[in-house]
Amino acid sequence: MGGEAAGAPHYHYERAGPGPVCGIDEVGRGPWAGPVVAAAVILDPLAIPEGLNDSKRLSPERRAELAALLEARAVVALGVASVAEIEAMNILQASFLAMRRATLGLATRPALALVDGNKAPPGLPCTCRPIVGGDALVLSIAAASIVAKVARDRMMVALAQQFPGYGWETNMGYGTRTHQDGLARFGVTPHHRRSFRPIHKMLCGADSVSA
Template sequence: MSDSFSLFDLRFPDSPDLALERRHAASFDGLLCGVDEAGRGPWAGPVVTAAVILDYDNVPDGLNDSKKLTEAKREELFEKIVTSAHVCAACASPQTIDRLNIRTATLSAMVRAVNGLALIPRYVLVDGRDVPRGLKQTGQALVKGDGRCLCIAAASIVAKVTRDRMMVQLEEHQPGYGFAQHKGYGVPQHQEALQKLGPTPHHRMSFKPVRLAAAE
């Protein structure tokens, strides 16, 4: 499909509306899929995407943009989402990000997340301004969708928790950088570690701060 808005152009308010979204989902036999990502900005680690088809008769309470939730709340909702909804996550490695660029790598991973679902969605809602090329379904981009749409909010939580867990594990194998604390983002602690220890294979060499650290 193209990356243009669909003819349906589903409307959403500024905050999640379960009744409205349930009606939208019913138009597609319940096969409405939300897609989001976590980790476009960090200097290290993968970008993780998630696709979620909610059961609108069993939606966990408190779904919202993952950035607005505490870590404990995200973890709690993650467990509820993966046991009540159809979920698939996909990631792009730092090497893929360097080869394709972060935008293309993210959109490609989104397609793989949608294609990996056990059920085939009939309509896809993507957080942001881009609908990935290569989707088999009609898609629609929704700016700030993770705070407006429940299925996108669920996808944002799955992507964020999945990536955070990956970065905590990475800290065990690559100590000294603080990955478990900052999750690969460009905080002073990370900058200092880069200058002292240099980049790892888990860093994104196409990102300027990493590239400059490697050249020192």
Template sequence: MSRPHFQFETDLAARGYLRIAGVDEVGRGPLAGPVMAAAVVLDPGAIPEGLNDSKQVTAKRREALAAQLAQVAQVGVGVAEVAEIDRLNIRRAAHLAMLRALDALPAPPDMALIDGRDRPDDLPCAAHAIIKGDTKSLSIAAASIVAKVARDRVMKALAAEFPGYGWETNAGYPTQAHRAALLDIGVSPHHRRSFRPVHNILYQEK
């Protein structure tokens, strides 16, 4: 299996782009919790060893890499809350989180490498969308790790406040245990009411 590389960034730097941010989001699929994004500008001379798509890295290794990235890279994190997901739809909310992550960087980038097929509207800089970019670009892989670690921490905190749904382990994804808890405990304030499994439970209750 191929690993992410730095060729996109190197080629863009040769064309005059000096601040290239990798951007990725996490949390489109869960029934609960926010969607979160990260933007990361790597220092070519201090790229952490072992950067990869967050799904290919253990939770412990993700935590270590995220801590290392906070020291050697420029990092921004953006959030779109459940109310925004329900109002806008998940795609637009994910794009909003990406824009907020870019805005949270210490200095604005002049190029963004976006994971996925499409780019958010109103980007503050030039951008390229890269399908499966977290497996191809080191900057996007770094963003995927930062976003995943940040969201997992949010879901663990919410799990302590709203126990029983298993968010500390399922991060809000629709596992069998999470679906069963929804039927047993009911819908929490952090569930996405626009998502069909949650909507159906609310509708059936009425």
């Protein structure tokens, strides 16, 4: 079966499930800018793309190829929580919100959700099982990690065209030197997470200077 090479994620958890099983993962908890994005994926056991793995272990080109295959062969949905929602409820709760939106967006209602991490998002429409390191262990979670990563990267590339100078097209909103230099030169944008400590400190510093 596709994707079950030695050392790769496997389909064992899905086989043991009580019906349609989706994998859920999110990307974008750590960046200083941009939304948090989650994906939910129900794989077709007869059409699993070869080479599914934790998105961090794949090249951008391979992630894009696999995301396209998953869109064609699996039941896939995205959920997004905006910067405003991250600010209103904190990054953990915003991640849970994105996961709920992704799961509710699936065309097929799952009976079980396998979620990367150690916490079950509240409010899912099905039973939930958190799995620590799930994106490296479970095929459907690995698939979700790929779909979410590709989707968020594309969002950040689009935002980089609107707000050049921060390097979002390569750093995806993380606090790299290029991003820090952009903040020093151009200031904070509406897409920055103002509650995150580096951005908050910069804003407080600007307020003290202008006072």
